[in-house]
Amino acid sequence: MNLLRLLQQRFAPVLADYADDPAPFVSMVRPAQDTRFGDFQANCAMPLAKRHGLNPKELAAKIAEKVHLQDLCNEVEIAGPGFINLRLRDDLITSEVNRLLTDDRLGVEPPRPARTIVIDFSSPNVAKPMHVGHLRSSVIGDSLYRTLKFLGHRVISDNHIGDWGTQFGMIIYGYKNFLDNDAYTRTPVAELARLYRLVNRLSDFLEARSELPGKKRELEVAERELAATPVPPKGSKDPADKEAEKAIKKLRSQIEGLKDETASLAKKIERVETNAAELALANAHSNIARAARDETAKLHAGNAENLRLWNEFMPECLAALQGVYQRLGIQFDLTLGESWFNPMLAGVVESLKSSGMAVASDGAMCVFIEGNEAPFIVQKGDGAFTYATTDLATIQYRVGELQANEILYVVDTRQSEHFELLFKTVAKWGIAQVDLRHVNFGTVMGKDRRPYKTRDGDTVGLESLLDEAVKEARTIVDLNEAQKADKGEEPLDDAARQSVAEIIGIGGIKYADLHHARESDYVFDWEKMLAKEGDTATYIQYAFARTKGILRKNSIDPIQLLAQGAKIQLSHPAERTLAMQLLKFPEALDAVCAEYRPNQLTQYLFETANAFSAFYNDCPIKGEADEALRNSRCLLAELTGRVLGRALGLLGIQTVERM
């Protein structure tokens, strides 16, 4: 049972006497923000009093009196300017928490209308190895998938992989010109990745070489301009001086930007120039960028050779991706890449043209959305389609074939303009009713507050990241085992340690990611991620392991206890707090789904693990003489373990019974 919803249902009929639409006031019944104020609070009296010109405290008292609460609460207190503070009856908490013991769904009720929700996440490019940037999308998307599904929605995860884009032409070009056959036979994916990087590097080099002089000139001009600009007196309030100050600031930031740009170009040049073999290649393939684009165009046009190569590469690339997903514990219902929608693209553009939405502009077919200067390009000047076109076709398919009521895109914030245009285009296009939602997230940063990169400036590969995390976790596990040995506890064998390290390491990465509000950028910090203390996966996994340890070391079988009719009883404040926390699991999931925020669940987990640790400290089982109390505590530990395990599972994080 969802206690919050139950209370809201009790308030609803009474609040209907004071407002035509009581819904917003009903939603002002909410969990108490502070335990001093009880378990729940109703904040609806103040605005309603204002509306009716009544005294808020009197109205609060009147509402509290009218709402049928006697069976739920034993204290109803009016506080402050008109808050109604509610404290649940202990017997209610006791009976509810006992009900959870035999409830597989831990009190979570199915959603009123179950919706069909497509979640689009991860979406790597098969031409490039996955990097740290794919992590957030994968982890957040997977968690939302698991959570919505557990709630009872029909959820379809779709990995919209990039298997048809421009960068695929680079691989084909590389294959045709630079292939190392032995390497390809041995490790095809690694060789393809090498080819991609090589072609990319060469084409970057050539572009940089032609751009650098111009940029340098721009920089010189800007620097001369700055030197020639008189500096206004500091703190002057004269509007003219303020303008001048602004101009100088702008020039400075422009110079900074140009310096960064020239440095980056110089680096691209240096990378190749210092390598005689690559320099020779670059000079021999001076139109490589264009040639690679042509390979893409040929592929799209159905060129037999390129299609054959594409078909040869794809299974290998997909298998490589699969390896990473397996390690992350992520599964997709569908993997419909861009190529899959290719046959539908011409039809999409036709439809947009015939409805007059798409018009030719500078040779490209564009949809112009009011208020946006930049067009939404659905077909390029050379006739090729863009990802905008693919996205439109994908929506058409998901609505038409998959019957989606809702589509979630778990994609980097930096693409928000694209989604804005996409969603507006869809609305104008008038295909069936569907809620489209960009579930955006911020950038992963290094400790230097710049996008997370290796020392050489490359993006960090996802696999090496996972390896590193597991390695770190392993040293912690070994250290801990060494300490355990002193206490004469049974040690874990090597295989068990490695498995624990894998679960702790990957869990740590996932948790660190999920516990940040998704919109904010976050700083990737190894130490914090795998720290043994604080708000980390380890802390919660440890609490879980303790719930198991408690039963194991006291030789208790909870199923047997239940069969014997044992019950949870609440005799200590720590027990009440813990029980109350367990009953809030459904609320936590509601909070996640309201705005698609997994961090609501990590927060719940941390609070629950906290409540359990306090209980563990204050309420021993071993020395307890009262058998009923002992049994009660065992059952509470067992139930806590189930909630922690389930909630971690919804985050895609595994647990171990011993660590």
Place this chain on the structure above:
RNA sequence: GCACCUGUAGCUCAAUGGAUAGAGCAUCGGUCUUCGGAACCGAGGGUUGGGGGUUCGAGUCCCUCCGGGUGCACCA
């Protein structure tokens, strides 16, 4: 130039328009001859970037200024 995001404790971050703004880390101090110390309890630390406004009530909504970031025509 246009658009969007952002500014909260020393650091990293929370907080559906609600009460005295909370956690973790770090710092300092306590607990434990009992089930796992990867634990528990406590303390200090804040004009929520500045200034206006809306509201019974603002970190949250609106305006403005300052600082930081991102994106803007044929890459995805």
